[in-house]
Amino acid sequence: MSGWQAVKLVVNTLNLSTLTGVLVALAGRARISRGPRGLFYATGYRPKFPVAGAFTIGNLILTKHDRAYFEEQPRLVRHEERHSWQYFCLIGLPMLPLYAVAAGWSFLRTGCPASRNIFERLADLADGSYTEHPVQPLGRTLSQAFSALRSRPRER
Incomplete structure (x- = not known):
């Protein structure tokens, strides 16, 4: 672990973002282990939200998969490590509502929560396995969203 990675680990612990990640992992019954470069992995995360292969809170990367997935x-x-730097730069938990706003903006512009999300773009869309979607008219985005809602099977 480099000096700056150690600083990020300490700052993301003090700003409570990593602790929040640990609490989310425990609530999702995930197993926590050390990862590389001051990161931690939380594997076996059970809730279905968020819908992502992995997501980061502080220095903790959560996934429903096992540790081999990261390897x-x-x-x-x-x-995901770039997201941990975003928590560092934004002094922790303000990242969560800012990310939500950026995802909403991206969805309105493209129908995809990642394509125009500044945080995903700065973390490198391709490295996050995202496909970039073009900007489209708002009417098309809303039409797609309502069509998806109507075609989704209802749970009882």
């Missing part, structure tokens, strides 16, 4: 996905780990 097979070095680009994804780099992508």
Whole structure:
């Protein structure tokens, strides 16, 4: 672990973002282990939200998969590590509502929560396995969203 990675680990612990990640992992019954470069992995995360292969809170990367998933996905780990730097730069938890706003903006512009999300773009869309979608008219985005809602099977 480099000096700056150690600083990020300490700052993301003090700003409570990593602790929040640990609490989310425990609530999702995930197993926490050490990862590379001051990161931690939380594997076996059970809730269905968020819908992502992995997501980061502080220095903790959460996934429903097992640890081998990270070893097979070095680009994804780099992508998620960049998110941990975003928590560092935004002094922790303000990242969560800012990310939500950026995802909403991206969805309105493209129908995809990642394509125009500044945080995903800065973390490298391709490394996060995202496909970039073009900007489209708002009417088309809303039409697609309503069509998806109507065609989704209802749970009882």
